[in-house]
Amino acid sequence: MDSKTRFARRFVRPTGALELMQDLALAGSGVHMLGGGNPARIPAVEAVYARRLAEIAADPSQYGRFAASYAGPAGDGRFRAAVAATLADRYGWPLSERNVALTGGSQAAFFTLFNLLAGESVDARNRRVLLPLSPEYVGHTDVGLSEGMLVSRPADIERLDGRLFKYRPRLAGLESVPDVAAICVSRPTNPSGNVLTLDELGALDALARSRGVPLIVDAAYGLPFPGIQFVADGLLWNDNVILCLSLSKLGLPATRTGIVVAAEPVIEAPPPVVELPRERPSRPPATLAPASRALVAQAAAQRKKGDLPGASVSLDRALRIEPNNPLLWIETGRLRMDQRNFAQAENMARKALAMSVGDDATQSAAWDLVGQSLKARGRNVEAEEAFAKAREVAPR
Numbered sequence: 454m455d456s457k458t459r460f461a462r463r464f465v466r467p468t469g470a471l472e473l474m475q476d477l478a479l480a481g482s483g484v485h486m487l488g489g490g491n492p493a494r495i496p497a498v499e500a501v502y503a504r505r506l507a508e509i510a511a512d513p514s515q516y517g518r519f520a521a522s523y524a525g526p527a528g529d530g531r532f533r534a535a536v537a538a539t540l541a542d543r544y545g546w547p548l549s550e551r552n553v554a555l556t557g558g559s560q561a562a563f564f565t566l567f568n569l570l571a572g573e574s575v576d577a578r579n580r581r582v583l584l585p586l587s588p589e590y591v592g593h594t595d596v597g598l599s600e601g602m603l604v605s606r607p608a609d610i611e612r613l614d615g616r617l618f619k620y621r622p623r624l625a626g627l628e629s630v631p632d633v634a635a636i637c638v639s640r641p642t643n644p645s646g647n648v649l650t651l652d653e654l655g656a657l658d659a660l661a662r663s664r665g666v667p668l669i670v671d672a673a674y675g676l677p678f679p680g681i682q683f684v685a686d687g688l689l690w691n692d693n694v695i696l697c698l699s700l701s702k703l704g705l706p707a708t709r710t711g712i713v714v715a716a717e718p719v720i721e722a723p724p725p726v727v728e729l730p731r732e733r734p735s736r737p738p739a740t741l742a743p744a745s746r747a748l749v750a751q752a753a754a755q756r757k758k759g760d761l762p763g764a765s766v767s768l769d770r771a772l773r774i775e776p777n778n779p780l781l782w783i784e785t786g787r788l789r790m791d792q793r794n795f796a797q798a799e800n801m802a803r804k805a806l807a808m809s810v811g812d813d814a815t816q817s818a819a820w821d822l823v824g825q826s827l828k829a830r831g832r833n834v835e836a837e838e839a840f841a842k843a844r845e846v847a848p849r
Contacts, residue, residue: 528555559699573772580634626833637669655807673699692716779805799826817847
């Protein structure tokens with residue numbers, strides 16, 4: 454077919470994802486195509502699915518709901534409620550079926566989300582989806598209705614023992630990437646298998662909130678299903694995170710079922726996603742409990758005397774009392790600076806950033822610590838960016 458529309462020129466062309474799926478379809482019997490995310494066929498798992506399908510087929514009421522009736526725009530209500538209940542029970546998230554929507558495969562979810570959020574906007578700006586960690590999933594390249602919808606940054610590479618390495622997001626500088634409509638990461642990433650830590654996810658969530666944009670997390674290969682993720686076993690969700698799951702890797706790729714878990718306005722009324730509020734959230738300044746305050750004072754006195762191990766013990770005790778207090782992570786980061794462990798100091802500061810969104814005083818102190826740790830390692834340009842951020846968010 455010879456079509457001259459922009460849509461045709463964008464999509465009627467060879468792409469990596471298209472050629473991969475064609476290979477899967479042409480493989481034939483006897484070939485176990487595990488590329489492209491196609492799951493292995495496990496007889497015990499398939500027996501469960503077959504038994505359940507037989508039960509549905511034998512019950513006119515269930516069969517009618519399964520095959521003979523349209524579901525609502527967000528998908529079958531009972532299935533959405535079951536997903537919400539499973540996640541709420543496992544992770545303690547405040548979810549209901551109103552936080553869950555179903556799509557025709559996870560790729561359809563990303564097509565909808567990316568094009569709702571990014572592309573040419575009504576004010577003629579070309580807004581983009583930021584991929585803060587590259588390499589990323591190649592399929593994201595082909596879901597935008599317009600060119601230039603994605604912008605990415607290369608990862609830092611951490612060398613590990615045993616000829617291993619890990620990709621880590623290069624967080625410094627991401628706050629200055631222009632025209633960002635959303636931040637998107639895969640966890641684990643296809644095809645590298647890289648898994649972001651919860652601290653890294655928290656830092657990206659803090660960045661997204663500070664820019665007034667959502668954080669999209671593609672967890673099709675991760676938690677809670679299919680669960681082929683053997684490190685960093687936690688999972689992040691809040692009202693600014695759009696979590697995308699899939700039944701494909703659970704052994705049901707032909708059902709083409711994607712699952713989106715998000716705040717109710719995203720699920721029930723997609724247009725507001727495009728115009729997320731731009732003002733920064735606000736919260737009261739963080740404070741220390743009396744016991745923690747006493748331990749911090751003790752640690753300060755120990756640092757002054759040069760007793761850094763003793764100061765570390767005092768701050769560890771304080772963290773056991775208040776593990777989610779960002780002020781304690783900043784104090785621990787300052788101690789790491791004294792110990793010349795500058796990379797750990799930055800990690801502590803970024804953890805504090807993730808915990809203190811909306812608390813300008815704590816955010817400013819954390820950014821200042823980030824700048825100090827970067828400057829100590831000779832990364833002066835990035836350090837100045839962090840110091841500028843500290844001045845920008847400091848309470849007036």
